[in-house]
Amino acid sequence: MASSNASNDFSLQGKSALVVGAEHSVGRAAAVTLAEAGARVVLASQEPGTDKRLKEVAKLVNAAGTKPLIRVQDAAMRADLSATADLAAKELGGLHILVNALDTPAYGPAETNDDTAFDKIMENNLKTVWMSCQEGARVMLRQGGGVIVNITSVLAERGVANAALYCAAKAAVLNLTRALALEWARKGIRVNAVEAGWLDDESSPANKGDEFSKTMLKYLPYHRLVKPEELGGALLYLVSPAAGFVTGESIAVDGGLRARV
Amino acid sequence: MILDSLKLDGKVAIITGAGRGLGRAMAVKLAETGADIVAAARTQSQLDETAEAVRKTGRKCLIVPTDVTVSAQVNALAAATVKQFGRIDILVNNAGGGDDTLGKQLPEITDDEWRRGIDTNLSSQFYGCRAVIAQMVKQNRGKIINIASGYGLRGGKHNFMYACAKGGTIQLTRSMALTYAQFNIQTNCIVPGIFPHNEAMMQFFKGGKFVPIGRVGQDSELGPLAVFLASDASNHINGELIAIDGGGLAGGIAPTGVSPENTNQMAVEK
Numbered sequence: 001m002a003s004s005n006a007s008n009d010f011s012l013q014g015k016s017a018l019v020v021g022a023e024h025s026v027g028r029a030a031a032v033t034l035a036e037a038g039a040r041v042v043l044a045s046q047e048p049g050t051d052k053r054l055k056e057v058a059k060l061v062n063a064a065g066t067k068p069l070i071r072v073q074d075a076a077m078r079a080d081l082s083a084t085a086d087l088a089a090k091e092l093g094g095l096h097i098l099v100n101a102l103d104t105p106a107y108g109p110a111e112t113n114d115d116t117a118f119d120k121i122m123e124n125n126l127k128t129v130w131m132s133c134q135e136g137a138r139v140m141l142r143q144g145g146g147v148i149v150n151i152t153s154v155l156a157e158r159g160v161a162n163a164a165l166y167c168a169a170k171a172a173v174l175n176l177t178r179a180l181a182l183e184w185a186r187k188g189i190r191v192n193a194v195e196a197g198w199l200d201d202e203s204s205p206a207n208k209g210d211e212f213s214k215t216m217l218k219y220l221p222y223h224r225l226v227k228p229e230e231l232g233g234a235l236l237y238l239v240s241p242a243a244g245f246v247t248g249e250s251i252a253v254d255g256g257l258r259a260r261v
Numbered sequence: 262m263i264l265d266s267l268k269l270d271g272k273v274a275i276i277t278g279a280g281r282g283l284g285r286a287m288a289v290k291l292a293e294t295g296a297d298i299v300a301a302a303r304t305q306s307q308l309d310e311t312a313e314a315v316r317k318t319g320r321k322c323l324i325v326p327t328d329v330t331v332s333a334q335v336n337a338l339a340a341a342t343v344k345q346f347g348r349i350d351i352l353v354n355n356a357g358g359g360d361d362t363l364g365k366q367l368p369e370i371t372d373d374e375w376r377r378g379i380d381t382n383l384s385s386q387f388y389g390c391r392a393v394i395a396q397m398v399k400q401n402r403g404k405i406i407n408i409a410s411g412y413g414l415r416g417g418k419h420n421f422m423y424a425c426a427k428g429g430t431i432q433l434t435r436s437m438a439l440t441y442a443q444f445n446i447q448t449n450c451i452v453p454g455i456f457p458h459n460e461a462m463m464q465f466f467k468g469g470k471f472v473p474i475g476r477v478g479q480d481s482e483l484g485p486l487a488v489f490l491a492s493d494a495s496n497h498i499n500g501e502l503i504a505i506d507g508g509g510l511a512g513g514i515a516p517t518g519v520s521p522e523n524t525n526q527m528a529v530e531k
Contacts, residue, residue, distance in 0.1 A: 009290075009488070010264060010267055010489075011264070033263050036262050036264065178511040178512070181473070181508050182473050182508055182511055182512050182520075185473035185474045186473070186474065197497075221438070221442040221443075221499060222442055222443075226497055230496070230497040232263050232494070233263065233266065233489065233492075233494030233495050233498070234495070234498060236263055237485070237489045237494075242484075243485070243505075244482065245454070245478045245479075245482045245505050246503075246504070246505050247473070247474055247508040247511070248508040248510070248511025248512070249506075249511065251498065251503055252498070254501075256435075256438040258500070258501075259434075259435035259436075259438050259439055259499070260439055260500075
């Protein structure tokens with residue numbers, strides 16, 4: 001008998017997935033993982049004007065195993081999110097998986113954040129996730145179920161200086177995940193989260209070779225930052241048929257960072 | 262390729278409490294995914310059944326009857342594994358339970374009941390970690406999976422020993438994770454929710470009452486989670502707890518199915 005049938009438990013053959021924020025490194029990594037596992041993917045942007053970047057992501061996703069669709073949109077516009085969710089369902093025969101990789105980092109002293117900054121940070125990091133969950137669930141409830149994963153950060157669980165509003169928004173996404181999981185638990189929709197540790201990507205403040213970056217490398221359990229593709233395993237487990245009893249949970253991919261005092 | 266990273270071909274896994282229930286389910290699923298199994302438990306006949314199920318997948322199964330409260334026996338379990346297979350890739354510290362103290366009034370709990378419970382649930386896991394770590398460090402690779410419980414994170418009335426032991430499981434997981442990260446050894450924790458193993462439990466949770474998702478867990482569902490944590494797909498996950506509980510731990514500040522606004526209330530009973 002064949003000894004390895006990981007594909008049976010973790011295969012996403014026949015499933016359709018919508019990744020919102022596909023232009024970001026994490027969204028890109030998520031889309032590639034989903035395609036490798038067999039899902040058809042819709043790559044939707046967080047920001048408008050990202051056609052070129054989405055096309056590059058599409059090439060990677062296509063090479064990974066399935067041909068994606070592209071939706072350049074503004075995730076801060078509900079009408080865009082709504083149309084994308086409907087399009088995903090229509091073109092791919094249903095919307096089984098929604099991955100929100102929505103993120104706009106915001107680092108800096110608290111006193112420099114005025115009320116406009118508050119609105120922007122919350123809109124980009126929390127409101128977009130909330131609206132996307134609502135629009136995705138609208139489709140999923142209609143079809144009898146689905147699974148949502150919100151990608152957030154270890155900043156959701158702890159504080160760090162010079163990131164007050166960003167931490168608050170990330171934490172809000174985490175608890176939003178739990179509340180929605182409970183609300184939709186008997187309606188067939190599972191809602192979970194992945195918490196990324198300090199990432200090695202263009203948005204990270206920790207890969208700049210400066211004092212902060214050097215200090216972090218010494219401090220981290222693996223003495224290196226998390227690569228976006230390293231989030232793929234946790235994401236795949238959570239959206240797979242094998243995780244049918246997992247909801248309202250978050251899996252941190254941080255090498256053990258939160259485990260320490 | 263992500264699906265390849267989930268395979269366990271060539272790996273060797275020790276599972277304690279492998280004679281039945283969650284332990285047996287994990288043993289079989291790890292074997293289905295390519296691992297050879299070392300099954301430990303107290304009861305030979307139960308181990309025989311587990312071994313038969315494992316061998317049906319085409320993998321090997323070494324049976325080692327073990328009392329996990331005796332550290333010498335746990336050491337012997339690790340030694341037997343290395344002798345037979347030359348390696349230890351995965352340790353699933355699953356043995357536990359056996360709570361004579363549950364429901365007893367505090368003053369009635371004896372020293373012996375307390376100690377036996379701690380030994381069965383927590384000391385056993387410590388002994389397991391200690392017994393395998395040298396081999397895993399030598400390999401510069403290892404996966405330790407400790408099975409905890411919701412009672413490792415929350416309390417329960419008249420639940421002292423078990424809650425303390427399972428809380429210890431979680432802390433053991435974190436300290437192991439931090440200490441051995443540098444040797445490419447990941448230590449994580451599975452937190453199972455309601456997986457009934459007797460008639461009384463099945464009746465109490467009938468229809469998924471008290472579980473947000475509306476059903477109880479199936480033992481077989483632990484399998485893929487154990488595979489994930491035993492595989493290369495989880496190499497950057499360390500010191501983490503993953504609850505597989507139908508949403509139970511996500512709530513707890515109101516009874517299951519109860520919320521403000523009647524229109525949003527879910528039926529608690531089907």
